[in-house]
Each structure stands twice: as C-alpha cells, then as structure tokens.
Amino acid sequence: MEQPIIEIHGLTKHYGSLKAVDDLHLAIHKGEVFGLLGPNGAGKSTTILMLLGLTEPTAGEAHICGVNASRNPIYVKKKVGYMPDNVGFYNDLTALENLVYIGRLNGIPEKEVKARAGDMLQQVGLEDALHKKAGTFSRGMKQRLGLADVLIRQPEVIILDEPTLGIDPAGVKDFLELIRQLNQQQGMTVLLSSHHLHQVQQICNRVGIFVGGQLLAEGNIETLAANLFRSAPYEVRVAVKKLPEQTALLQEQLLALPAVKQVTLSANSAQIAGEENITPEIVRFFVHNGYDVTGVQERTYGLDEIYQRYFENNLKENIPNAKSTGFFKRSFTGKWGKQ
Amino acid sequence: MQSQPAFLKGLLPANGESNNASPFSVMVRKEVADQVRSWRFIILAGLILVTFLGSLYVSLTNIGRATANPQDPDRLFLYLKLLTITDGSLPPFHVFIGFLGPLLGIALGFDAINSEQSNGTLIRLMAQPIYRDSLLNAKFTASLIVVSILFFSLSLLMIGGGLITTGVKMEPSEFIRIMCFTALSVIYIAFWLNLSILLSVKFRQTATSALTAIAIWLFFTVFYQILLRIVVSAFLPDPGTLSQEQVASYNGAIITIMRLVPSQLYTDATTTLLMPSVRSLGPLTMEQMAGAIPSPLSIRESLLVVWPQVSGLIAATVVCFALSYYLFMRREIRT
Numbered sequence: 209m210e211q212p213i214i215e216i217h218g219l220t221k222h223y224g225s226l227k228a229v230d231d232l233h234l235a236i237h238k239g240e241v242f243g244l245l246g247p248n249g250a251g252k253s254t255t256i257l258m259l260l261g262l263t264e265p266t267a268g269e270a271h272i273c274g275v276n277a278s279r280n281p282i283y284v285k286k287k288v289g290y291m292p293d294n295v296g297f298y299n300d301l302t303a304l305e306n307l308v309y310i311g312r313l314n315g316i317p318e319k320e321v322k323a324r325a326g327d328m329l330q331q332v333g334l335e336d337a338l339h340k341k342a343g344t345f346s347r348g349m350k351q352r353l354g355l356a357d358v359l360i361r362q363p364e365v366i367i368l369d370e371p372t373l374g375i376d377p378a379g380v381k382d383f384l385e386l387i388r389q390l391n392q393q394q395g396m397t398v399l400l401s402s403h404h405l406h407q408v409q410q411i412c413n414r415v416g417i418f419v420g421g422q423l424l425a426e427g428n429i430e431t432l433a434a435n436l437f438r439s440a441p442y443e444v445r446v447a448v449k450k451l452p453e454q455t456a457l458l459q460e461q462l463l464a465l466p467a468v469k470q471v472t473l474s475a476n477s478a479q480i481a482g483e484e485n486i487t488p489e490i491v492r493f494f495v496h497n498g499y500d501v502t503g504v505q506e507r508t509y510g511l512d513e514i515y516q517r518y519f520e521n522n523l524k525e526n527i528p529n530a531k532s533t534g535f536f537k538r539s540f541t542g543k544w545g546k547q
Numbered sequence: 548m549q550s551q552p553a554f555l556k557g558l559l560p561a562n563g564e565s566n567n568a569s570p571f572s573v574m575v576r577k578e579v580a581d582q583v584r585s586w587r588f589i590i591l592a593g594l595i596l597v598t599f600l601g602s603l604y605v606s607l608t609n610i611g612r613a614t615a616n617p618q619d620p621d622r623l624f625l626y627l628k629l630l631t632i633t634d635g636s637l638p639p640f641h642v643f644i645g646f647l648g649p650l651l652g653i654a655l656g657f658d659a660i661n662s663e664q665s666n667g668t669l670i671r672l673m674a675q676p677i678y679r680d681s682l683l684n685a686k687f688t689a690s691l692i693v694v695s696i697l698f699f700s701l702s703l704l705m706i707g708g709g710l711i712t713t714g715v716k717m718e719p720s721e722f723i724r725i726m727c728f729t730a731l732s733v734i735y736i737a738f739w740l741n742l743s744i745l746l747s748v749k750f751r752q753t754a755t756s757a758l759t760a761i762a763i764w765l766f767f768t769v770f771y772q773i774l775l776r777i778v779v780s781a782f783l784p785d786p787g788t789l790s791q792e793q794v795a796s797y798n799g800a801i802i803t804i805m806r807l808v809p810s811q812l813y814t815d816a817t818t819t820l821l822m823p824s825v826r827s828l829g830p831l832t833m834e835q836m837a838g839a840i841p842s843p844l845s846i847r848e849s850l851l852v853v854w855p856q857v858s859g860l861i862a863a864t865v866v867c868f869a870l871s872y873y874l875f876m877r878r879e880i881r882t
Contacts, residue, residue, distance in 0.1 A: 253881065262673055263879040282676050290674040292881075296667020300584075312573040313675045357671065 211274060213238045213365055213397050214259065218268035221254050221421075228254045230421040231268070236399060236414075238364075241391050243408035244401040246418035252401035253293065255418075256369050259399075260290055272365060286314075289358030293370035295350055299343030303334055303353055306342050307360060314361040328356040332386065348379035355386065366390070368400040372407050380404075384411050443481045443507040444490055449500035451476060461497075465489060570677040571685055578689030587654045592697055595647055599701050602640040606632045607712060620824040620842050626721045629709050630728070631821050640705075641817040644732050645810050646768070652739025653760040655690040658753040659744045660875065665751070670880050683744070683875055687868065690740050695733050702729045720823075720846050727850065728820045734860050735813040739764070741867035748871045748878075767808045775804060802828075806856075809863055816856040819849050828852060 212235035219232040229251040257263040261281025270277040307325035332352040372380045416426035455473045462471045467484040613632045663669040746756040823843030
C-alpha cells in the first residue's frame, strides 16, 4: 500500500492538566474524504492545528506528505489548504482583493493572480459578488470564499474545520456537493471535522469518532456499524395486514431461517434482526405462508446510531472532561477580555 | 473604489512589477495600503499637518527678528530657526511632535495583531506558507514606511517653503541637521509604534491595548515628572546644606532618572540637533565652561552629544520588538 498522505503517530496535546488530544494514531490516504466526528471540545480543532504546525504537540508526530508538520510547517502549509471554523476576511477589501492577497502570499505570479482568483470565485459560485466587500457577505458566502481561498494555492490536501457550521440546509448541500466534486475530479484528499452526523455521512469515505481527545473508532460507516451492532447488524421490518393471534409458531419459524438472531412481533409487523442481509428470503417466507405483505423496510445503521451508541458508552467518563474543556476555552479566550 | 488599485500601484511600483514578490513584501504592501486608507491615519496626519503649518506660519512671521538678534549664536541657521522659533502663541514644531508623535505611533500599531485575531484573519494568514515573524515585521515596516514618508515630506515641504519665501541659500550642515531631526522623530515614533504592537500582541481586545498604550504615554508625559519631583523633594536633603559637588552629583542623578522617559530623550536630542549652540545636555562646571566661545557646534559634535539619546531610543524600540517576538512566535493561534 502506498504511503498515507496524512500520518499521525501518538499525537498528544496537554493544556495544563487537561488532555485535549490523547495519543492519537491515524492514517489518511490520498484521495480519501475523512470525517473527524465528535462533540464540541473533543480536540478536533487542536488536532488540526497540530497537523498544520500552528500549535506544538506535547508528544507524538504528525506527518503530511511525509514531512513532519511541527518541524517544517512552511512546506506542509504549501501542500495543505486549511479553512478554520470561523473564517474571517478583511472586511474593507472586496472578495477578489482578499483572494488576490492570499494568492500573492502563496507566490502566484503577479500576471496570473487576478485571473486565477476570478476563476476560483467562479468555481465556488461567487462570480456575482466579485467586487463586493467581504464585510457585507453572509455566512454562507464567507464559507464559499473560504473554500476559494483554500483552493487558490492548489493544495494536495484540504482540511476543513466545521465547514458547515452556521449555513442553511440548502447552502450545506451545495457546499458538500462542491467538496465532493473537488474530491472526485481533482483527487484531492479532504479531512473535515464536524459534529453534524448527516453531513459527514453524505460525503465521507471514512470517519473517525473522536471523543475526549481519543479516537474511539475509525472506518467506513458500514464497518463502524458492523463493529457496534456485531450481534445483529441487519434489521428488516415487515409490515403485514394481519398476523395470527398465536405468534409462537411464526416466531419459531422465523428464527429457524438462516442467520436470524432476533424476532419481535407486534399486531401487524415483524422486526427481524440477523447477522446477514436476508431480506429476500424473509419476504419469500412471508409470501409463501400466505401473509399479505404491505411493506418491507430495511434498516441500515447510520452515523446517528453509531454516534449515539459511542456517546452512550462514553457519557459517564466524559462529562468532567467536557466541562474542563469548556472552562479552558473560556479562560483561554476571555483572559484579557474582561479587563 | 475603482481607483484604489491604481493608487496602490503608484505607491509601491517596485513590488507590483516584480514577478514573484516575496510574501513579506506582499504583506508590507497591503499593510501600507491599509494604513494610508484608514481614517485614524488620515485624521492624525491631518492634525500633524495643521500643527506643522501653524508653527511654520508663526516662525515665518518672526524670522526677521530672530535672525537679526546679534546675541544669538544660532542666528545664521535660518532653516533651523524656522523649525524652532516662536512668539509664544504656538509651541515650535518639534515640541508638537514630541507630543503628537506618540499618539501617531500608538494609532498605527495598537490593533496590529489583535484585530486580525478577532477578525479571524490571523489564523488564515498563519495557515499560508509564510513565516510567522513576517507578519510582525511587515506590520512594523509598513507603519514605519508610512511615518517616514509623512515626516520626510513635511521636512522637505518646510525647506522648500523656506527657500521660496526667504530666498536664502541653505547650508549643507543645516540640511543634514534637519534630516537627522526627521530621522530622530521617526525613531521616536517607531518606539511608540513598537510599544503599541507589543500591547496588541499581548492583549486580545483592541480597546484594552489602545487604552494601555495611552496610559503609558500619559504616565510618561505627565505623571512621571510629578512623581519624580515628589520623590526628589521627599528624599533629597536641603540644597542649602550641600556642597557644590554634592549638588552637582544629585543633579546628575535626577537628570539620569528623567532620561528614562523616551520623550525626554527625544526633547534632549532634538534641542541639540536644532540649536547648534547647545553643547551639553547635563550641567557644565565652571572649569568646563572656561574659555569656551559661545559659538555653534559642528554637526559631528552635535551628533556626538545626541548619540547616547539616540541609542537609548533605539534600544527601547528593540526591547519592545523583541518582547513582541517572544510573545507572538510560539503562541497558539485560534479563533
């Protein structure tokens, strides 16, 4: 297998006694869309900052494109486009001027920089707002401008910190579509952090669930589901017009089917959970036995269930941790604010 | 707004033409543009221009009397006279700068870093492939460029105005003195600029850093002298009971403490530069004065007299800059 484009070994960050990130190991391959999923204060942003060399890890190393991020941040920043969660622009410059500035900082030749910035703005759908001041932009437009800003230096990896925060649903859909296009057409590797499960689910190949500074699980959504609901990962709900009064026989027959683990019957539906996906067999069974099937629903496990399950398991130990994170953040940003 | 890019190109053509400008020069260019366009700079530059014109007017109306005064050894330095003489209605220009310069420096620097941080642009900048110190250097250099252009153009304006109104030929030594005075003013403002940049790195709120900078400025211009006077009168013995040497040594100590204030250093240095007959900034004994002819010093001598003051100002500037570096370079930046 080729070398991963992002490699994290035992990355740890302490803030005083608080462990923001605790011994993180992770590898992301080229062309992947990886979702870092976790509640607020889980250490997602800290991890990203360490990846970019913007903060120093207490222990461990992060390599991007084979280069140590804390030792050689300039090289890493050339390869990585980063969009922070609260992206800001110079309010009295126009969108184009903001972008041209960043383009120049990245060493794009003076002749090309304007045209390239214009192209980027068109790509993210801001061609009408080219000469509008960034201060007048809505949140969604800023987010798009942020993406243009990331793309103008043509990075190999883009890291997005909470990219969908505060945008309306239509905007989120467009934005995610844009990211998906970039990934598919240009083969860009994308690492995004979020606490919005559904959005991550839509575009990520792989997710990592990150709670209290630790990566609890990683893999694609199916694998995660299979790990979690190992006993009976597949569930089918069959609705019929009428089930017999005496359900014992039916239950026995159903359990006799291959791979079926659990059967729950109610007045007019049956829930069957099993190790394998045998929906056709189940339907055939019902039809053969003369039941009037009105509907069949396969239940798949989404991130919601996965998330829920992980957080249920971790809720108890994480409460004090989350609180201290909140306190840390408050004191960190508000330290001088109160003066 | 359409005219702005053209205006910028005119301001710094060298950077615009080069094919691959370094990130540092790109940043300097942007910062200069920001400063020149900002209201606070326009207001303060206007204020300085008005005081400059006012004091120039006052000195021009009194120039005849001043140069005719045979008692004054500096009477032949017409252009230095233009900068220093007054009839009492307005203070001379260099006193105004001693007062307004810090304000200009503070205004240009007080929100250098923290406004970027609260805008969310700092983290975006830091994610670009640039060295972190480029930002600090660029902020400082840009403001310094703006201040230098302002002051050198004012000086040249003064010289030109003097040439036109009086028609008197200018001595090279006068020109050098005036340029040194201008450079000194820029260094003095650079100190306050660096102090305010330091505070902008330290404090996260722009208001806090601005108020702190102004508090420091007020303390040094107003309260330091008062405090010093109180302390001196409380601790020093009655001068009537002291010998000549003791009085002299106490005086020396007081002057040394006074010179901890940047504005004192600036005043001392400008006075020496603009009044060639000033030959010492401390007390002179009778032996030292014996046989001295009250004549102007050469530029070299004057520069030797002000050199300690200038090094003091530069040292204070460097200390502030080093502290900002120390605070900024390893700080974690997040929004």
